[in-house]
Amino acid sequence: MFERDFSGFSGQIGYALVPMVARGVMLGADQPVILHMLDIPPAAEALNGVKMELVDAAFPLLKGVVATTDVIEACTGVSIAVMVGGFPRKEGMERKDVMSKNVSIYKSQASALEKHAAANCKVLVVANPANTNALILKEFAPSIPERNITCLTRLDHNRALGQISERLNVQVSDVKNAIIWGNHSSSQYPDVNHATVAGKPVKQLINDDAWLSGEFIATVQQRGAAIIKARKLSSALSAASSACDHIRDWVLGTPEGTWVSMGVYSDGSYNVPAGLIYSFPVTCRNGEWTIVQGKSGLSIDEFSRKKLDATAEELSEEKALAYSCLS
Incomplete structure (x- = not known):
């Protein structure tokens, strides 16, 4: 059984992604999964709503759902981590301001993955700037093999x-x-x-x-x-x-x-x-x-x-x- 972590999952991409995974699109129609969904505290209620819908959909492959705002709980035991959450650039912001925000986010999540994820956890970074966010994550999770950290192109x-x-x-x-x-x-x-x-x-x-x-x-x-x-x-x-x-x-x-x-x-x-x-x-x-x-x-x-x-x-x-x- 695979456990996978999704950060930023009350948002659009997460909402589109979790039913695909639960239905077997990601790993096949015979692979049971447990979903760990992480989001920021202000999104806790919306995240719980996503969990409720996953339960209501009665996906046969879905063997459990963890919906949390605690990064350690989200990362514990996961075999695959899909990093959807990031800080978007807003009007009037300089590139360095955006990068600084993402460094902070990915430093925290990288540390939790390194300490608490399953051995040989595979990581996919989706949030932009995806390539550089993945590089930041690698810097703060040195025990995760560099071959296990990728970004979405x-x-x-x-x-x-x-x-x-x-x-x-x-x-x-x-x-x-x-x-x-x-x-x-x-x-x-x-x-x-x-x-x-x-x-x-x-x-x-x-x-x-x-x-x-x-x-x-x-x-x-x-x-x-x-x-x-x-x-x-x-x-x-x-x-x-x-x-x-x-x-x-x-x-x-x-x-x-x-x-x-x-x-x-x-x-x-x-x-x-x-x-x-x-x-x-x-x-x-x-x-x-x-x-x-x-x-x-x-x-x-x-x-x-x-x-x-x-x-x-x-x-x-x-x-x-x-x-x-x-x-």
């Missing part, structure tokens, strides 16, 4: 697959091996140089380099902002679904010949500075991820190199800003 990966699917009028399940490089921000690089549809190269099928290097990239980069403009609320359903995809593939494995995008701790692959949480193409097997390497044919052209470097530079700046808030 699967949402951007799925957005890229969706755009290709619509452009070519094909089933999204036929689109494989797009890549999101770098930061979960507008500097990310959605790359289709190695993507295929039913085994055929996407670049050849679309045959429009101007669209692929312009509108396609901008659409994926700005999709979150476009959804906020349309809904007046941020992405929730798609973020929750992508979080399930991320954990499912990490735990159960990626299909043969298919890779996905995950924000992981850089080892210097593709000349990305080591020590950043950076989105790479990965395959997963036996609960472990592996960066897809150049020997698999992932050449990087000049256009792509500049994009990879630009998003790495932004992440390096975020890292420096976050570390300046640690003291």
Whole structure:
């Protein structure tokens, strides 16, 4: 039985995510789960309402629910932690102010996970700035293996697959091996140089380099902002679904010949500075991820190199800003 912790779970993403997990979308239709949901004290009543609905839904796989504002209670015994809660940037706030707030949040939660989570707990950070929040969490949970701390770029990966699917009028399940490089921000690089549809190269099928290097990239980069403009609320359903995809593939494995995008701790692959949480193409097997390497044919052209470097530079700046808030 898996126990999993969700922080910030009276909010939109949490509300969308918990029924997916309880129904088996994250870990399969035969895996019982116990949910630990954490939120801040002012949200305690709303969090209890979510617990009531989970009970009312009578999910067969759901073997228990912990709804709490106590970080230690939430983290005790969990095997998978999905960090949805964070401090959003508000009007008039500087980036350093936001980073300082998130350093405080992730320092507390990292310490609790390190001391009280199950051995080999896997962590997925969703809250923005996701890559740098994951890096902060790693700093304050040094006994959690760096390979076990990741951030969500699967949402951007799925957005890229969706755009290709619509452009070519094909089933999204036929689109494989797009890549999101770098930061979960507008500097990310959605790359289709190695993507295929039913085994055929996407670049050849679309045959429009101007669209692929312009509108396609901008659409994926700005999709979150476009959804906020349309809904007046941020992405929730798609973020929750992508979080399930991320954990499912990490735990159960990626299909043969298919890779996905995950924000992981850089080892210097593709000349990305080591020590950043950076989105790479990965395959997963036996609960472990592996960066897809150049020997698999992932050449990087000049256009792509500049994009990879630009998003790495932004992440390096975020890292420096976050570390300046640690003291």
